[in-house]
Amino acid sequence: MRDPAFVSARNNPRKWTRPFGWSRATLSPVNHVIALDVGGTGMKAALVGADGTLLHEARRATGRERGPEAVVETILGFAAELHALGEERYGEPAAAAGVAVPGIVDAERGIAVYAANLGWRDVPLRALLGDRLGGLPVALGHDVRTGGLAEGRIGAGRGADRFLFVPLGTGIAGAIGIADRIEAGAHGYAGEIGHIVVRPGGTDCGCGQRGCLERYASASAVSLAWAEASGDPGADAADCAKAVASGDPAAVRVWQEAVDALADGLVTALTLLDPRTLIIGGGLAEAGETLFTPLRAAVEERVTFQKLPAIVPAALGDTAGCLGAGLLAWDLLADRRPEPTQRPTDPEVSA
Numbered sequence: 001m002r003d004p005a006f007v008s009a010r011n012n013p014r015k016w017t018r019p020f021g022w023s024r025a026t027l028s029p030v031n032h033v034i035a036l037d038v039g040g041t042g043m044k045a046a047l048v049g050a051d052g053t054l055l056h057e058a059r060r061a062t063g064r065e066r067g068p069e070a071v072v073e074t075i076l077g078f079a080a081e082l083h084a085l086g087e088e089r090y091g092e093p094a095a096a097a098g099v100a101v102p103g104i105v106d107a108e109r110g111i112a113v114y115a116a117n118l119g120w121r122d123v124p125l126r127a128l129l130g131d132r133l134g135g136l137p138v139a140l141g142h143d144v145r146t147g148g149l150a151e152g153r154i155g156a157g158r159g160a161d162r163f164l165f166v167p168l169g170t171g172i173a174g175a176i177g178i179a180d181r182i183e184a185g186a187h188g189y190a191g192e193i194g195h196i197v198v199r200p201g202g203t204d205c206g207c208g209q210r211g212c213l214e215r216y217a218s219a220s221a222v223s224l225a226w227a228e229a230s231g232d233p234g235a236d237a238a239d240c241a242k243a244v245a246s247g248d249p250a251a252v253r254v255w256q257e258a259v260d261a262l263a264d265g266l267v268t269a270l271t272l273l274d275p276r277t278l279i280i281g282g283g284l285a286e287a288g289e290t291l292f293t294p295l296r297a298a299v300e301e302r303v304t305f306q307k308l309p310a311i312v313p314a315a316l317g318d319t320a321g322c323l324g325a326g327l328l329a330w331d332l333l334a335d336r337r338p339e340p341t342q343r344p345t346d347p348e349v350s351a
């Protein structure tokens with residue numbers, strides 16, 4: 001987690017570096033898009049340049065306790081502020097906006113269908129944002145798939161044409177990367193690897209099944225198991241990882257159970273998908289080699305005919321969603337405008 005004070009200082013570089021006499025007219029305009037990542041507790045936003053550079057970053061509380069309408073209004077206001085700031089600071093307005101939201105997302109129709117933690121049902125977010133931003137093209141994406149897009153294209157999976165991104169957090173989700181895009185499935189549910197049953201008849205899951213992967217290998221599941229095994233109700237997954245690293249046998253047992261469940265789930269996924277790279281993110285991946293060394297061994301032990309993918313930690317941390325939202329926005333422009341019209345002065349572009 002980044003220090004908010006550090007972020008806000010970085011947000012205003014020109015405040016400190018702008019020389020006397022500097023004015024907007026002396027700077028050539030900077031082509032950019034607006035990127036927004038809406039989480040259950042916080043929102044991240046950025047202005048992203050054409051080469052993927054983060055020109056400006058900001059964070060704000062989601063404030064979900066104020067109700068779903070107020071959260072939507074905060075998103076619209078936050079985007080409008082960034083729009084104005086981009087125009088003022090970079091000499092031209094943003095060319096598009098991308099926004100990533102949790103829950104069930106209909107990206108085609110631009111609708112946030114359902115988000116339990118935000119109380120949303122059928123919010124036409126793309127249309128609302130487009131209206132607030134003066135008709136700007138807007139792309140809407142699912143948070144994990146959008147983060148996965150960034151990890152696959154500019155993060156840990158860079159250069160992999162087939163990858164699977166699996167964040168291990170409160171739950172376990174997944175993003176299936178195929179040829180530079182993320183597969184959403186026919187109904188927007190593809191990638192829900194956390195609800196693959198790895199222990200039939202096992203622990204009850206909120207989804208209605210028993211023995212789902214996320215009940216054994218999410219950061220929350222490991223926290224619960226370690227709190228019980230250690231007798232310390234406040235102990236969490238990070239404490240368990242530390243105890244594993246120091247050789248505590250009880251911690252090693254808890255950890256290995258999670259690793260085995262995770263390997264079972266991942267092997268099912270890689271049998272179906274044959275990814276080149278398996279990117280593991282989320283809180284549990286912060287344990288580093290304490291997780292990755294036994295995980296690689298457990299996966300290797302299980303595969304027979306399947307090709308082993310590279311198993312790597314995620315590289316972008318909690319900015320993946322925001323960077324991915326920026327990519328969605330740029331993709332929108334690439335789809336809508338042919339290259340030569342978009343960059344008439346680019347010498348690389350030929351007819």
Ligand SMILES: [Zn+2]
Binds near residue numbers: 209
């Ligand atoms: Zn489940």
